[in-house]
Amino acid sequence: MLTFTRLIVQDFGPYRGRQEMPFSNERGVYIVYGRNGRGKTTLHNAFRYALYGQIMGRRGLEPAKLLANSEARKQSGYASFQTVLEFKHNESYYRLTRRFDGREQQHELMMLERDGNAMSQLDAEKTLQAIAPRSVSGFYLFDGEQLRQYEELLDPDSEQGHQLEQAIENVLGIPIVNNAKSDIEFIGQKTDKELANVASANNRTKLYGEALNEAQDIRLRMQEGRDEIARQMEATKHRVAELEDRLREQQKAERKLGQLEGLRAREAALQRDLMQAHDALNALSPDLWMSVLAPSASERLTRVEAELLETEAALRSSAAAFRDLAHLKEADDCPVCHRDMDWSLREHLTAELEGKAAATNPEDLQDRQTRARAKRQVLEALSRKDASLLVERDGAIRTLRLNLDEVCQDMDEIERELAEVGEDELRSLITERDDLRAQILRDKERLEEQDEKIREQEQQIEDLKRKLRSLSVNLDHRIELKDKLADELTLLFGEAIDAYRAKLRQRVEDRASEIFRQMVDVPDYVGLRINERYGLEMLDLDGEVVRRSAGYEHIVALSLIAALQRSAAVRAPVIMDYPFGRLDPENTSRVVAALPRMADQVVLLSFEGEFDRNAALQALKTELAAEYTLEYVSSKHTRIEPRRMIS
Secondary structure (H helix, E strand, O other): OOOEEEEEEEOOOOEEEEEEEEOOOOOEEEEEEEEOOHHHHHHHHHHHHHHHHOOOOOOOOHHHHHHOOOHHHHHOOOOOOEEEEEEEEEEEEHHHHHHHOOOOOEEEEEEEEEEEEEEHHHHHHHHHHOOOOOOHHHHHHEEHHHHHHHHHHOOOOOOOHHHHHHHHHHOOOOOHHHHHHHHHHHHHHHHHHHOOOOOOOOOOOOHHHHHHHHHHHHHHHHHHHHHHHHHHHHHHHHHHHHHHHHHHHHHHHHHHHHHHHHHHHHHHHHHHHHHHHHHHHHHHHHHHHHHHHHHHHHHHHHHHHHHHHHHHHHHHHHHHHHHHHHHHHHHHHHHOOOOOOOHHHHHHHHHHHHHHHHHHOOOHHHHHHHHHHHHHHHHHHHOOOOOHHHHHEEEHHHHHHHHHHHHHHHHHHHHHHHOOHHHHHHHHHHHHHHHHHHHHHHOOOOOOOOHHHHHHHHHHHHHHHHHHHHHOOOOOHHHHHHHHHHHHHHHHHHHHHHHHHHHHHHHHHHHHHHHHHHHHHOOOOEEEEEEOOOEEEEEEOOOOOEEEOOHHHHHHHHHHHHHHHHHHHOOOEEEEEOOEEEOOHHHHHHHHOOOOOOOOEEEEOOOOOOOHHHHHHHHHHEEEEEEEEEEEEEOEEEEEEEEEEEE
């Protein structure tokens, strides 16, 4: 069982400098969020390069130098990068380092350490092949578009389906027992040769021994011819599978075109919103100077209001003094309480009021009051020009520009992808694929003819061996026993392999059905049925095959991968890129909830909004090991930032 503990990348694609992604738990789901162009596919390639030294592009394998960070290359003058994958397997800890150096003599370095000790190159390659065989990498490193290929398992004439069938049997470990059968057959052929040599040395059996030798030589030449045809056919099948992948990219291009149209509509809407935001900001422009003066105007307004209160109080006091003085000159009582006053008090109060009246000028006070009121009116208008409105509208413009920039970047990325697809190339791919398919059919006929000739030749060998036994000549008894045992073991292994294959197929069907039922919400869909090539069909309550949509095809493929993980001889983390491309939101949520059942560790590369994050957190609960975000620094620099860690 392989489990990741940490991935480190340095100057790999947009990951400038040293970046790392730790895996704190041996079980759980790790979700990486990133917008288009932020580096999700590059991160996917980082795992692939770390394990296999390969970079997978849209057209197949690409040169490693293309993944060197351009800023680092500009600074150093040459392309270079490094990946380090730390993992655990069978209680041992490994550190796998791959480094690309693009100086004058380009070279790649691979070093594998086990429990802190460096391994030899040969031992390292053998160990990696045993832990994570490249032949089955498609079941651990895949994107959503690749899930479409599993439909080919239902087509008996599909070469890609044939390739997948072989890959599935590799995952299940069937080649191991097939190799054992081949070894027994080889021992049997060597025993036949020994028997022929012993018989040739005996005068009574010499003719049969020589005939047996010749028959075996003929069979060997036939087998060599058959193996050459098979090799040529396999090479042709691989090429057809590559072409079919390329042709599927054309279909992907159509979907990308739809995304591009959506982004263009979004761009147009953002441009309209940006124009309206500019108009709203411009509406504030005639009074912008007032917003600048607002803070000082508020301070001055406080002083003017105090001055106005003071002036109004002085006017009231002056008016009261003139009123009371006039009363004293006309009457003998107090102007306030209207009680009688003695002469001396009246004289004193009159003198005081005359002095106060002489000291104040009502007209001057009224003039001061008028000026203060005018100042207050102006300052109140200035203080109401709040600069926060200006900041708010400017902030809205900045946000719109940022969103528009992100949309434009996404459009540029898709347009670059679409530019790589041409109509002439499409026709060329189709022609080459059709020609190769015809070649495969011819090779199949040749292979069947050769197999029939080999069977006839083997029958002749068996007839000669029976005739030798009928002569009652005592040849080497040990050779005869070995020959008999080899024949019986060959038959036994053939039957055992068929039984083992059937058992594994049933196990895959049961586990795929169980996971499928967890990912769908239609009670009528009771499960899946597997065919001889490991293709899965949906069944309803009546046991009838259901014609499935593209979305359900996606779910069926994920169910198969999860079942293979649980049944495989080789088990490793699953790294998924673009996994929900054909699913609606409800099915996406169900798939996210089922991710922990796909493998012990699942790395999900997704973009923000691809699924309901809150619902995912609720569904995954403690199965969510960690979340990361691919943070945009520049077009040539992305950072891997932890978003949420769960211990």
